[in-house]
Amino acid sequence: MVEWTDSERAIINSIFSNLDYEEISRKSLCRCLIVYPWTQRYFGGFGNLYNAETILCNPLIAAHGTKILHGLDRALKNMDDIKNTYAELSLLHSDKLHVDPDNFRLLADCLTVVIAAKMGPAFTVDTQVAWQKFLSVVVFALGRQYH
Amino acid sequence: MNDDCNDGDDDADDDDDDDDDDDDDNCSLEGNYLNVNMSLSSKQKATVKDFFSKMSTRSDDIGAEALSRLVAVYPQTKSYFSHWKDASPGSAPVRKHGITIMGGVYDAVGKIDDLKGGLLSLSELHAFMLRVDPVNFKLLAHCMLVCMSMIFPEEFTPQVHVAVDKFLAQLALALAEKYR
Numbered sequence: 001m002v003e004w005t006d007s008e009r010a011i012i013n014s015i016f017s018n019l020d021y022e023e024i025s026r027k028s029l030c031r032c033l034i035v036y037p038w039t040q041r042y043f044g045g046f047g048n049l050y051n052a053e054t055i056l057c058n059p060l061i062a063a064h065g066t067k068i069l070h071g072l073d074r075a076l077k078n079m080d081d082i083k084n085t086y087a088e089l090s091l092l093h094s095d096k097l098h099v100d101p102d103n104f105r106l107l108a109d110c111l112t113v114v115i116a117a118k119m120g121p122a123f124t125v126d127t128q129v130a131w132q133k134f135l136s137v138v139v140f141a142l143g144r145q146y147h
Numbered sequence: 148m149n150d151d152c153n154d155g156d157d158d159a160d161d162d163d164d165d166d167d168d169d170d171d172d173n174c175s176l177e178g179n180y181l182n183v184n185m186s187l188s189s190k191q192k193a194t195v196k197d198f199f200s201k202m203s204t205r206s207d208d209i210g211a212e213a214l215s216r217l218v219a220v221y222p223q224t225k226s227y228f229s230h231w232k233d234a235s236p237g238s239a240p241v242r243k244h245g246i247t248i249m250g251g252v253y254d255a256v257g258k259i260d261d262l263k264g265g266l267l268s269l270s271e272l273h274a275f276m277l278r279v280d281p282v283n284f285k286l287l288a289h290c291m292l293v294c295m296s297m298i299f300p301e302e303f304t305p306q307v308h309v310a311v312d313k314f315l316a317q318l319a320l321a322l323a324e325k326y327r
Contacts, residue, residue, distance in 0.1 A: 034305040035312055052306050057152035109289060113308065116293045117300035125212075125219045125236045128293065132220050 002137050004079055011130040015115065016076050021069050022062070024114055029065035030056050032103075032110040039103055068107070075138045083141045090145035101143035108135040187317065191310035192259050198307050199256045202299060209294045210249025211242035216290040217283075224283055248287070255318050262321035274325035281326065284319035291315065 004012075033040050034052045043049060046060040055061060071089065078085040093099045112132060116123045123131075187195070202209065215236035218225050228234035234241060251269065258265030273279055292312060296303045303311075 031305045031308060035309040053152070056305070112289075113292055113296045113303075117296040117303060120297055120300065123293075123297050125216055128216055129219050 001080065002082065007126070008130040008133065009079065011127050012076065012079070012134050015119075015127070015131060016073070019069075020118075021066055024111070024118065025065035025069035026062040027065075027114045028107065028111040029061055029068060030058075031114060032107045033061065035110060036103075036106045039106060042097065042099055042103070069111075072138065075134070075141075079134075082137050083144065086138065086141035087145055090142050093142060094146040101139075101146055104139040104142050108132075108139050111135065185313055185316065187259070187310065187313050191313060194307055194310040195259065195314045196256060198295075198299075198302060198311060199253060201302055202295065203253075205298050206249050206253060207246045209291065209298060210247075210252075211245040212294045212297075213287060213290040214241050214245030214248060216293065217287050220290065221283075221286050224286065227277070227279060227283075249291075252291075252315075252318065255321075256314075259314065262317050263324055266318070266321040266324075270322050270325040273322050274327075281319060281323040284322060285316075288312070288315040288319065 030052075033043065033049060033055050040049050043061065043064075046064070047058055048054040049058065049061075074085050074089075075082045093101070112128070112135065115131070116128070119127070199206075215238075218228070218234060218241060219236040225234045228240070228244075231238075231240040233239070255262060255266060263270075292303075292308065292315075295311065296308075
């Protein structure tokens, strides 16, 4: 089981309580599709992904980004059992969506960059440590049921 | 609607750029993408030079912060600094070395047209003396990108991000050239 200090819990909760889900999720998913274009393979039915501008203006991508980010709420509410919280979602990504789990790490990295931009100096070293620890636990849990 | 949708200026440039990418593509599929040679287009090289120029007033801060974050977020990287009295994030030796590394990155920007040739001696240093596991180049690159994003949130657009990420990956490849 992952151990969280009070400070880490406070940092993670603070980030989420100040989060503009629509803005951050759209920017993160778009950034992932632009910086790692091979991730576009999972978005064949999402309309125009021709270049960075069309991706950034694509409402289907924006909506999906919000869905993904709200998925992180589950981990936030169950920080002491993220592994089991995501068992079903892990199976979904493996068996139905067929997403290479390395993509979870790529999206997590983009989310970190976007949040760093939003928070600026408030994204301190301790904040980054706690945030990336949280994301790495989520990423691990999402990849865990692959078989 | 969001701000990014009205970037009319970039539209034409990106369309032109697709042809450049076809010429520069050099894909040898060797497993993880760190080993895939994703060359920079001429537009991306210009993007990198332009962003690094904008960044130059804060390059020391970014270098120092990036290395501090590397040892904090990925504590296993401290194994390379066991000879320092204090390898904790924000310590004097860590900040100083971060600045040195950033200096090397800036030097590489000047050699962007031939990283392998230009970084030959640095590659030998990393291969035979420092022997840093190349996986760590990727970790440090990530920390650099985070710092760039924090300090230049408006300028570090997705388009700049992909160009800088590609450049840092090419730099890492050039540094690892002499490893084996």
